[in-house]
Amino acid sequence: MQRTSPTNHIFVGKKPVMNYAMSALIQLTQAGEVTVKARGMSISRAVDVAEIVTKRLGNGAFKIKDIGINTEVVGEGAEQRNISSIEIVVGK
Amino acid sequence: MQRTSPTNHIFVGKKPVMNYAMSALIQLTQAGEVTVKARGMSISRAVDVAEIVTKRLGNGAFKIKDIGINTEVVGEGAEQRNISSIEIVVGK
Numbered sequence: 028m029q030r031t032s033p034t035n036h037i038f039v040g041k042k043p044v045m046n047y048a049m050s051a052l053i054q055l056t057q058a059g060e061v062t063v064k065a066r067g068m069s070i071s072r073a074v075d076v077a078e079i080v081t082k083r084l085g086n087g088a089f090k091i092k093d094i095g096i097n098t099e100v101v102g103e104g105a106e107q108r109n110i111s112s113i114e115i116v117v118g119k
Numbered sequence: 120m121q122r123t124s125p126t127n128h129i130f131v132g133k134k135p136v137m138n139y140a141m142s143a144l145i146q147l148t149q150a151g152e153v154t155v156k157a158r159g160m161s162i163s164r165a166v167d168v169a170e171i172v173t174k175r176l177g178n179g180a181f182k183i184k185d186i187g188i189n190t191e192v193v194g195e196g197a198e199q200r201n202i203s204s205i206e207i208v209v210g211k
Binding site for chain 2: 067068069070071074075077078082083091094095096097098109111113115
């Protein structure tokens, strides 16, 4: 489903939080909406990105529209485990 | 404000995730609702707690009702910094 939608998704990993915040802000000014996604330990950083974009940058132009959490299964066989994920939609 | 409300809050820190999941499940069976809260790096663990309680435990009786994120200021003077927080409301 996401493959046919516009690519306004930021997948947060282990880079410095400001890298993702700047990418998110660029997406927001271009597309008006961005979905910040993360899994596992990066979830905290995704929340930081959403908070920085809405509170510190963007002059109050953007806000949190929706937050969803989920469980994803990663790995196979004996390596298989559950990992939590988050999706934060930021828009006007 | 929270001090006058019922004490159905779980503050997630650095203990094993199952400790918080069990506390949350006890609150849920007693009060029907629990708010799972965390700050900073513990945010990922709070999401784990909410996901475990709704998906793995509780036989599907409970679901995520609301998720909010915020920024809190901690410390004073030169030590002052912003920290992200999350509140996940789980209920029937």
